[in-house]
Amino acid sequence: MLAFRTRWLRAFCVLAVTLVSDLVQARDWEPGFRDLAGWGRDMHLRPIALGEELLLTNRWTRMRFRKDSDRMTFNEVEFRLSDRIPVEGSRFRVSQRDIDSLLAPLLAPPKRTSQTIRRIAINAGHGGRDPGNMEGRRMEKTYTLDLAIDLARHLKSAGFQVVFIRSSDRFIALPDRAAAANRADADLYVSLHFNGFDGPGNDAVQGLETYCLTPAGAPSSNDSQRRGRMAGFDANRFDRENITLAHLVHRAILDQTPLADRGVRRARFMELTLLRMPGLLIEGGYMTHPGDTRLMDSRKSRDQLAAAIADGILRHKKLVERGTPE
Template identity: 45%
Template sequence: MLWLRLLCCLMLACELAAASAPVARRSEFVSIRGRLHVDAGRWAERQKLVLRWNPVSGDLRLTNRWTRLILKADTARAELDGTLIWMGAPLAQAGGRPLLPVQDADRVLAPLLNPPRLPDGHKVKRIAISAGHGGKDPGNMEGGRKEKDYTLKLAFELERQLKRAGFDVLQVRDKDRYIPPEERPVIANGKKADLYLALHYNGRPTARGSAQGLETYCLTFANGESTNGGQSRGFMPGNRHDRENLTLAYQVHRSLLGELEFADRGVRRANFAELRLAEMPAVLIEGGFMDSREDALKIYSDSARAKFATAIVDGVLAYKRLVERGQPEQ
């Protein structure tokens, strides 16, 4: 029975090797509370980023010559070159190493580091502007001021400046009338717009006090979480452009922050009807809080509104340059 004992020894050796394997070469993926995470070091290597991790403070820095991405353990805040991006879940740590939620690594961080490119011949030319609210729906109210009036003023200023920059413009709402949110992208779809910009202003967020700052939204990923809570409703037409949506949101948000010195409330994801049904890359801008004294300076005056529109145009141009890179000029 020597062969049987030898076989047993061999099997035992194999089992020991298998048992020690996770220690010797740690798995790249770890599940924490049912959510899959990837080892940040391995992910950073693939993205050609240099990792610096402080396990005591929980500070994670991922850098290369052009980019600096900063994360912190136990928060979903990611700062890309100084601009706040909300991930769906926090950076985790286990065994002294940082772990990125896989969904965020793949769907949020990777597309921002490696922006998508439109197929050859596809250009950003026609832009749909959707001035929030209208008619029976005033939107947020501050004193005698109605959100619907200021989104329309911004829409007209933005149209003027986009046309000057060489774009075609479609106004989804060009007067004080009510158009349900779910009908708005359908109008843009029918006119084959290449981009969709929804314009809004925030009101008081809660009874607990006021807030201030800029928020830019793109559509929640299929089966993903919205930044302000809630889940997606599965795959929607707008999810065909997840990578472009995020790139556009980041570029517009970053440009607005740079030119208007808003408090940064981040690039966020939400399930807004306007974004769900858009068949082109789409974002929704919440251009400050109507009841905030600082934000009011950027909302109500004509000169601030002109500056606001310029920042959106610059963001759209930055997006256009990125997604059309490598294509002939005309």
């Protein structure tokens, strides 16, 4: 899916890949695979084979997998798997890595045992001499800052403290953005972006993408060559909480805005690799799509998006803090 990347995000990824391949020795990360229906039964999910698809369901959960696909849905929200679903005869298989870093945390979200979630770092993507995506005179850096300000208001009224990585039109290097969140001792990091697609048929590509850090050894979702199977970062210790956060924020946005679902995805964006807290990056629609653009240009729709993000963060806090001593 490299063709779907924005120019700037592609640049981030190249930087991140360069950094990592310089520092980390390649290792054999081929994961073990296991029988998907059998895993489902262990989790009290009933497997239902539907030709090219396998459903795992119970009263609360509906997971849908497709043969040879790296997409699955969990209660009708799309997620990208690290490894495609191989089928041998009639048996669907799934990688242990996808079980550990995606399926198991979706079924049983992790619980924090200490620190509560109080302080949220908000990164308005780009700024200053880096405009991000540009469509005519419209610049991504302006939309991200407007959204950041709306998001801060909603988070504060939900009782959170807010740390702005930038609150004006200025350039900050990516490593400095993560460093600022780390210095501020933030409990979560939210990076705001808007996408663009510069290929043929660009006005047909639309919707929401939510990213969290790629698990160690897995290829990133947009790595169509699936080459980037690299070792992990310190920030990978938050993998399980990252996917819970990404899931709840993504779901809240789909529930509360007209944005289409382009999936919860994984990427090694540099800012995410350097965090000392769980984090995510939201691509809140395509600046190259007329419908998405109308939403970005409407104050009301932007506020709706900000409210949904804040709501997802609040749901995440409630879910992972259950059992946390005050």
